[in-house]
Amino acid sequence: MLTVDFDRLGLRPGDRVLDMGAGGGRHAFEAYRRGGDVLAFDMDADELSGVRDLFVAMREAGEVPEGAEADVKQGDALALPFADGEFDRIIAAEVLEHIPADIQAIEELARVLRPGGTMAVSVPRWFPEIVNWKLSDDYHNVPYGHIRIYSDKELIGKLENAGLTYEGKDYAHGLHAPYWWIKCAVGVTNDDHPAVKAYHRLLVWEIMKQPRALRLAGRVLDPLIGKSLVLYVTKPVSDPHAA
Template sequence: MLTVDFDRLGVRPGQRVLDLGCGGGRHAFELYRRGTDVTAFDQDVEELENVAAMFAAMKDEGEVPEGAKAQTVSGDALALPFADGEFDVVIASEIMEHIPEDEKAMRELVRVVKPGGRVVVTVPRAWPERICWALSDEYHQVEGGHVRIYSADELIGKLTDAGLRYVFRDYAHALHAPYWWIKCAVGTDNNDHPLAKAYHAFLVWDMMKAPWISRTAEKLLNPVAGKSIAVYLGKPRAGA
């Protein structure tokens, strides 16, 4: 389940791409398949071990083109262990809402992308997220949980203040918003609730089969009810 549209981002084979806060690696794996030189970065070392194992399996199975590279790096998003301008593209998907010092993380993100490079940042959209917070304290009041709800203007403002140029925004995962409302209503750890189980089964079916009816429905609903907002930006060249 990808939140970032790599075609619209303009990702090309051979580019150096940082997946900042890669988590389970969903975006990093797609970047590897597309022939990039991808760095999956996260503070969770155990999660990165799983990502590295999947990178190796993908290569063994011939799922990546010749010349594609992939590595994992652990560290702190507030002090990235990379040189200035090291990456052509930086992706930060569903990470900023977890970071108390988000503006510092944004400045680090800007530092490591080269002038003329591209950035996409995704976070939960404000109004679906507010419903989750209203229904459940447990949803966000956990260690490593969400520490803020961004409005689109706030997120774009912080990113442009950090040195990026706003290009456009997009929305994703409208069909997933009701699932999280259900989970928050019945208990985020209550995976056996019939309604939660039924909706989860629907989402798995949708992801595995990609039927035209649900794919079309989500595409139409995303601008109104997409659970995530994706903001696409560029780093200006010197003197621009």
């Protein structure tokens, strides 16, 4: 289940790609399939171990083009262990809402993106997210949980203040917002509730089978209640923040 549009990101074979806050690796895997030189970066060593194993399995199964590379690295988003301008493409999907010092994290992402490079940043969208917060304290009052709700304007401003140029936005996962509203209403850990189980089956069907009816429903719901806001930015070739 991808949040980022890789065509809009502009990823080409051989591009050096950073998936910052890679988690289970869903975007890193797609970048690898498309021939990128991929680095999955996260603070969770256990998650990264699973990502590394799947990178190996993808290579052995012949799922990636010749010349594509992939690796993992554990570290801190506030002090990325990479050179200035090291990456052609950066993905930061559903991670900034977890980081207290989000401005510092954005500045680090801007630093390691090459001039002319592109970045996709996704966060929970304001309206679906505020409904979740209103329905359940347990949804966000957990260790490493969501600590803020972004408006489009706020996040665009923070990216532009880091010297990046806003190119456009999308909304994604319109079918998923009601699922989280249901979970927050009945208890976020109550996975055995009949309504939660029924809607979960619907989402699994959507992801695994991609039926035409649900694809069409998603296209209608994404701009209305899409759970994720996705912003696309570029780093100017002439960096106004360069010394």
